[in-house]
């Protein structure tokens with residue numbers, strides 16, 4: 001179902017953006033939305049929030065486990081990483097250093113054999129005798145994470161729990177006159193339209209909150225124009241949401257989906 005027609009018939013022009021394509025690409029890679037369930041574990045959010053990992057840095061399994069710190073869920077984490085690697089969300093390879101030009105970089109399994117051609121100086125060097133695998137996120141995963149896909153996917157999972165026949169679209173850029181804004185999620189849930197603003201994190205300075213409230217106001221206007229039943233604000237923000245924001249949400253009848261609602 002194309003939910004954009006609701007926007008178009010209210011006089012909005014809609015264009016997709018890259019973030020939405022990243023999100024859809026990840027779901028496609030995993031098979032379906034419910035396969036993104038691993039995101040609901042706080043240790044996975046911790047791992048996938050790591051700045052180095054998001055830059056594409058490779059880690060050994062032991063390092064990944066340390067970054068995630070799954071505590072009593074080590075077996076579960078191991079199973080999840082096995083699945084994510086099988087699906088190509090994480091790529092398996094080796095971190096190798098060339099003995100000639102010194103370049104230290106990551107090589108995928110298909111690039112290595114007894115001898116490896118240096119990605120820099122093209123020298124053929126022999127693999128070390130012992131070396132653990134190194135895993136790095138697929139580029140799509142890294143880009144999606146940087147663009148805020150985690151909260152979008154977690155919110156979609158939450159919506160899906162409320163209605164298994166959910167229709168939803170992510171990341172539409174909406175234009176009308178001077179207004180250009182993003183709708184993170186537009187969903188048809190239990191027969192009603194829902195409009196969701198998602199933020200992994202946000203700054204709490206007065207200026208930053210001004211901007212956030214402005215964005216929420218734009219969303220409210222669109223929700224009103226298209227007859228959306230409910231607006232949601234979803235965030236993985238780890239501290240107490242500032243009072244100014246909670247007041248705004250309450251006054252405008254926007255439901256807050258906080259980190260504790262999104263995670264297991």
Ligand SMILES: [Zn+2]
Pocket residue numbers: 098099100101102103118119120121122123
């Ligand atoms: Zn080299």
